[in-house]
């Protein structure tokens with residue numbers, strides 16, 4: 183179970199990236215959100231200021247420490263945000279509930295990402311979309327091996343985060359169709375707009 187150390191330092195360590203390129207990536211991704219939104223693994227609420235014209239955001243997050251750290255951003259948000267303490271592998275919603283499902287830097291950490299993807303697909307409306315921003319296994323074989331090598335240490339330091347997950351392949355093999363894919367930092371990060379098949 184996640185303690186308080188990772189949540190406490192998360193925003194601090196992410197701030198160089200968040201002030202830089204991540205800002206425009208998140209802005210571009212989240213301006214595509216519409217209607218009722220589910221955000222999976224909302225963490226410290228870093229995405230909350232980027233929701234501008236959606237009806238409501240329902241966020242699920244299993245870590246109470248993360249939820250507490252997101253409270254300020256919840257209060258300041260211009261759209262209604264409700265956070266539920268739950269995990270992505272068992273979403274407490276009926277099928278076809280949300281217009282948009284969002285996950286950023288989460289599929290790397292979720293213990294069972296395939297079940298989480300199936301759950302995200304299930305609760306997304308038939309004409310809805312899934313918006314992702316993730317770090318993934320790199321195409322360059324040398325860099326991918328380096329990711330494999332670093333992962334055991336990285337996982338310990340970053341609360342279960344897997345540096346080497348082939349999330350794009352997992353998405354394709356779970357019956358989801360990628361409408362748009364953008365890559366950043368030599369293919370380490372991807373931004374995806376996905377629809378149900």
Ligand SMILES: C[S@@+](CC[C@H](N)C(=O)[O-])C[C@H]1O[C@@H](n2cnc3c(N)ncnc32)[C@H](O)[C@@H]1O
Nearest residue numbers: 223224225228245248269270286287288291292
């Ligand atoms: C690296 S942080 C990303 C936070 C935020 N989404 C962002 O973009 O910065 C990963 C988050 O996934 C959450 N998480 C871990 N296991 C999860 C699960 N099974 N279901 C949903 N979220 C989970 C963690 O608690 C943490 O808040």
